[in-house]
Amino acid sequence: MTQQKKSIPSMVKDPKLIEKRREQIVEAAVGLFISKGFHKTTTREISRASGFSIGTLYEYIESKEDVLYLVCDAIHQEVEKRLKEVLVDATSGVEKLRSAIKGFYHVMDEMQDRVLLIYQEIKSLPKEPMRYVLGKEEEITAIFEEILEHGMQDGSLKIEQSAVKLMAHNIVVLGEMWTFRRWSLQKHYTLEQYINIQTSLILGELTTN
Template identity: 70%
Template sequence: MDRPKLKIPSMVKDPVLIEKRRRQIVDAAVELFIHKGFHRTTTREIAKASGFSIGTLYEYIESKEDVLYLVVEAIHGEVERRLREALCDSKSGIEMLKEAIRHFFKVMDEMQDSVLLMYQETKSLPPTHLPYVLRKEEEITGIFEEILRRGIADGTIRLDESQVKLMAHNIMVMGEMWTFRRWALRKHYTLEQYTERQIALLLNEMASESSKEPIRKE
């Protein structure tokens, strides 16, 4: 079931035009935020880079924080879209997992500046906006949970159900680490080397988990 999105107010009523103009705003804002930072970028600069007057900009958003939310939402949407490209009903759970990890790490590499921006500036969102962003993070993590459970069901992944959520978060962090620790990791690994070694570590951990007794619930 789709969860409700945060509705950003607009003076314009045409939804097609709103989507088109906000796409322009997001594209312009991403470049500005990456190079100048959120706080040092003005709404006037965003308007100019979008090809609008400042008055026109405020027909589509109410604040610079709204722009930041739209930027984060767009980045999340692209990450999720490209991750779901790896899902295929004809694959076993373990093959789907490996393919999804490769897709995810590749996306983290290709969108590294945008991803870094998203995590650095999310703290600047107002309390009304932040829960929607965190919910989207959970939904993307949930894709890996679904894949892990598929593998458990078809017998290609050996993992206790109590470990599924933690393993899904581990995968997310491994992908994000390629962005956050790129200054160090790239001295020693190519993206392909990093990806395959992390997959090997994960599969080894799953094999180890299968030999352990299930964790008792108190």
């Protein structure tokens, strides 16, 4: 199920150093991509912001798109990590879902810029890396799918089996929507209001059927 993570070749031997430099690259690139977008950011800007020269940058990547891939991967990793941190409290059924939604939407809020970045630049990735990144997105959706299944097993949720997968997508997309429609939503709602309304929308259908 989980795709093979594409590993980018490097001219440099020391793996520790590679990791360190790539962290620098990602940190620098995230900021640049958020403020100017991938296409309008030059490799030279990335190298400068990373703290080294253009030549050195190319010791650690093979193409500019590799940088985008590293960035997308790092962001997804952080989303998933944070989401799983929020999920540890093993209450059961609906309550688990409630707190998962709340936690996830808070993560979306805190990581707005980075989430939006993935949304907007993912299409600039080459085919293979793109598939991998989309796979990550499905993994996150799958987490909610499991929570829904769990709630159905303990009887606290009732959903048609065929709707489960779609509900998981809905939960994720309604979270991401907080970022990509912020130009309108955040003028009219606070995060807490947003979470409350969306949660009751999602649970409304689920519990009454």
